[in-house]
C-alpha cells in the first residue's frame with residue numbers, strides 16, 4: 001500500500017491523513033475482491049523496517065488499524081472473510097495485539113476469503129524463522145521437502161500469490177513474501193495507494209489475465 005505519504009504531501013496534508021485515505025482504499029479493495037470471488041488477499045500493512053519511521057507516524061498507523069478492525073468486524077463476519085496475520089504479533093503494541101487477536105478469533109471459521117495483513121512482517125525473517133523451527137524439530141536434511149518448508153511460513157496452508165501489485169512507481173519487492181513470490185506475476189503502477197480504486201484494480205486484473213504463465217515450461221508445453 002505504497003504512496004500514502006506522497007498522496008498527503010501533494011495535498012498539503014500530514015502523512016497520517018494519507019494513511020487514513022489508504023485505509024479507505026484498502027476497505028474498497030477488499031470489498032471488490034470479495035465480490036469478484038478472489039479467495040486470498042494480502043495487504044502489506046507494516047514491515048519490520050517501518051519501525052524506523054517517526055514514532056508519531058507509527059502510532060497513527062496502529063491507531064488507524066485498530067479503528068479499522070473494530071469498524072469492519074461485523075462486515076468481515078457478514079462477508080465470511082477470515083482475518084489472518086503474517087508477521088510477528090508479539091512485538092505489536094498491546095491495543096493492536098488485542099484487536100488483531102479478537103478479530104482473528106471472531107472470523108476464524110469464515111471460509112469465503114482470507115484477508116492477510118502483513119504486520120511487523122519481513123520476508124527474510126519469515127524464512128529464518130522457518131529454518132529455526134525445522135532445525136528445532138530435529139528433521140534430517142535429506143527428509144526436508146518444499147511442502148514442509150512452506151508449512152513453517154506465516155502463509156502455511158495458503159496458495160502462493162498469483163499477482164503482486166505495487167503502487168506508487170516503486171519497482172521492488174521490499175522484503176515482501178520472498179519465498180512465496182517465486183512465480184508470482186508482478187504489476188507495477190505509478191498510481192499512489194489512496195488512488196488505487198476499483199477501476200485501477202480491474203486494470204491490474206485484466207493485465208494479469210493477459211499474462212502467459214509457464215512456470216519454467218516451454219510455450220509448446222503450456223499452449224497459447
Ligand code: FPP
Nearest residue numbers: 001002003004005006019022023026045068
Ligand atoms: C506505505 O506508504 C504505507 C504504510 C507503511 C502504512 C499502511 C498502513 C495503513 C494504510 C493503515 C491501515 C491499514 C489497514 C489494513 C486498513 P508510505 O507511507 O511509504 O508512502 P510514501 O512512500 O508516499 O511516503
